[in-house]
Amino acid sequence: MHPAEERLVVREHERVRCSLRAVIEPAPEMRDLLRLARGVGNGSGSVDAELTDCSGGGVGLRSPVYFPKQCVLMVRVPSPDGGAGGHVFEGRVRVQRATMIGREPAYDLGAAFADRPDERTLEALLKLSRAGARVEGEDRGA
Secondary structure (H helix, E strand, O other), rough: OOOHHHHHOOEEEEEEEEEEEEEEEEEEOOOOOOOOOOOOOOOOOOOEOOOOEOOOEEEEEEEOOOOOOOOOEEEEEEEOOOOEEEEEEEEEEEEEEEEEEOOOEEEEEEEEEEOOOOOHHHHHHHHHOOOOOOOOOOOOOO
């Protein structure tokens, strides 16, 4: 096989680019291995992040904190109406890719769903992502 063919990545799901608020934290099973300092994020072990894309297989996140590959994270995407306790999505993802971008610091995280969300939840997340879609080429400050 040609080396270029080995690096060929074929996406199984259509990716919807967006810019949505998300909150991320290490999943319960990771907390003994990975603990955020109180001065990081909101002080309760969670970090405000940006959901940058979403698909049927996972999500893209922009985080101010580095999370290593294979780390399992809890991701919450709040309802846009701010309803009490309302999340469009709350679930576990496994980090597949982590790339530092900018000097802020900021990290692009590519994550696959650790537990596939039910169809209704996934469709609600994709619908919100489409509604919050960013114009291609829009400056994200990076």
